[in-house]
Amino acid sequence: MAKTKIAYQGEAGSFSEAAAESLVKKNREMVPCQTLENVFDSVQNGKAEFGLVPIENSLIGSIHKTYDLLLDHKLHINAETQMRIVHCLIAPKGVSLKKITKVYSHPVALDQCRNFFKANPTIAPISYYDTAGSVKMLSQSGAKNSAAIAGPHAAEVYGMKLLKRSVEDEKNNHTRFFMLSKKPNADVKKAKTSIVFSMKNMPGVLFKALSVFALRDIDLLRIESRPLRKRVWEYHFYLDFSGSVSEERVLKALDHLGEITTFVRVLGSYIPATR
Amino acid sequence: MAKTKIAYQGEAGSFSEAAAESLVKKNREMVPCQTLENVFDSVQNGKAEFGLVPIENSLIGSIHKTYDLLLDHKLHINAETQMRIVHCLIAPKGVSLKKITKVYSHPVALDQCRNFFKANPTIAPISYYDTAGSVKMLSQSGAKNSAAIAGPHAAEVYGMKLLKRSVEDEKNNHTRFFMLSKKPNADVKKAKTSIVFSMKNMPGVLFKALSVFALRDIDLLRIESRPLRKRVWEYHFYLDFSGSVSEERVLKALDHLGEITTFVRVLGSYIPATR
Numbered sequence: 001m002a003k004t005k006i007a008y009q010g011e012a013g014s015f016s017e018a019a020a021e022s023l024v025k026k027n028r029e030m031v032p033c034q035t036l037e038n039v040f041d042s043v044q045n046g047k048a049e050f051g052l053v054p055i056e057n058s059l060i061g062s063i064h065k066t067y068d069l070l071l072d073h074k075l076h077i078n079a080e081t082q083m084r085i086v087h088c089l090i091a092p093k094g095v096s097l098k099k100i101t102k103v104y105s106h107p108v109a110l111d112q113c114r115n116f117f118k119a120n121p122t123i124a125p126i127s128y129y130d131t132a133g134s135v136k137m138l139s140q141s142g143a144k145n146s147a148a149i150a151g152p153h154a155a156e157v158y159g160m161k162l163l164k165r166s167v168e169d170e171k172n173n174h175t176r177f178f179m180l181s182k183k184p185n186a187d188v189k190k191a192k193t194s195i196v197f198s199m200k201n202m203p204g205v206l207f208k209a210l211s212v213f214a215l216r217d218i219d220l221l222r223i224e225s226r227p228l229r230k231r232v233w234e235y236h237f238y239l240d241f242s243g244s245v246s247e248e249r250v251l252k253a254l255d256h257l258g259e260i261t262t263f264v265r266v267l268g269s270y271i272p273a274t275r
Numbered sequence: 276m277a278k279t280k281i282a283y284q285g286e287a288g289s290f291s292e293a294a295a296e297s298l299v300k301k302n303r304e305m306v307p308c309q310t311l312e313n314v315f316d317s318v319q320n321g322k323a324e325f326g327l328v329p330i331e332n333s334l335i336g337s338i339h340k341t342y343d344l345l346l347d348h349k350l351h352i353n354a355e356t357q358m359r360i361v362h363c364l365i366a367p368k369g370v371s372l373k374k375i376t377k378v379y380s381h382p383v384a385l386d387q388c389r390n391f392f393k394a395n396p397t398i399a400p401i402s403y404y405d406t407a408g409s410v411k412m413l414s415q416s417g418a419k420n421s422a423a424i425a426g427p428h429a430a431e432v433y434g435m436k437l438l439k440r441s442v443e444d445e446k447n448n449h450t451r452f453f454m455l456s457k458k459p460n461a462d463v464k465k466a467k468t469s470i471v472f473s474m475k476n477m478p479g480v481l482f483k484a485l486s487v488f489a490l491r492d493i494d495l496l497r498i499e500s501r502p503l504r505k506r507v508w509e510y511h512f513y514l515d516f517s518g519s520v521s522e523e524r525v526l527k528a529l530d531h532l533g534e535i536t537t538f539v540r541v542l543g544s545y546i547p548a549t550r
Binding site for chain 1: 331332333334335336339445447449451479481482485486488489494495497498499500501502504505506507508510
């Protein structure tokens, strides 16, 4: 049986890879990509059946790049999942914490572990392009004075030692991911739906747009705005709401929204991640 | 007469400095700060009367750091302004475009001038911490093979040559700035108001929150959400609407909002920037 190919951004052992594996548990083949654009393109051109992309982090907020790419491509959200981000100190086997003078990781991860660096002032944080990538690099160099900060999966994947688990400052650090495909989900019950719309810059229209859902007892879950690149101070609104496009009231609400807005697109209906 | 001190982030010649100068035209003293935190602190501790901070860019979207700092400090928005971001190629006098092999600037500015680098493949973009700072650095080094990308003011401030104006890809590149003070504006007519609020994560509450304005014919101008750091997937909402806290209907709406939300703060009423 052919394996399900899943594209994701980053190196083997990254949080995105772990998130993809939690959604497709068997008979899968992971396709690591350098950039988020590459993930979208891999799905669009059929190199992978699914693409796994981060959409939001509970500390940082929305991943704007993903929102912009969702708009530029015609892919459909098929599923969502979320992961707690646990940063671990990972080093080649035989290296102890006392010997370490340098710690490599993505700058965002380093910034989320400030307390660790305050408590260990002889250790210098050094920026690297990727969390799991920094573990891979150390597994190849075998440096005895260096460690990396990455997820626990990265230690396993590269046969490295997990020196210290959970060195992040804030434990409420979660990332939400979408799994994308060229095809929309078949009939989804008890789903949530993500859409994007824009409208003429007319005061009061945003309230009207939200009314089409409230008037039909459809709960709004999240709203996010992104500027339109070609027109100054106009926005695309990304909205998540309860319900699926297989429901009559949702279709009516979307019809009604079409009367008010200049552009509406359904990004997908999918089963919500359990919290 | 004592000069009005205005803190801003960046070097002399930056877009923030130009924005501050457009709001306070006479008898001013500019106080450059290394970070946005330093700008907020300078106003809070009285080192400067006003602080000038970017809040939103028409291509990138909100400046999240500023939103987070607005929440952490008790400052009041006194004014807003906006500037078109015009990136210019600036070099020491006597340097011509043909001789240039390196261009220094802030990575965001370099990224906004991709077409220039495509058209000039022998010129390498090099990241630097600040746009105007890269002009300052070249004015000191006098390098004959290098230029910087920054606003036109920077060329004037450092006595450098403006080799090429408007090398940015997108002309619709505008930044909106707030001027902050320890005191709220006195009675402001024909104003707009910015507030921040949060609420229990209860479906339908966002719609109710927006209703308090719609029911009083108060136009919503903008909405932005930022995650609450201590609670997963809950948000602060930042809202701009037409009207001032000197108006009865605005006060009633804010009272009503207080019934629905767990936290509301008025960030300021101020005259809108002309568009």
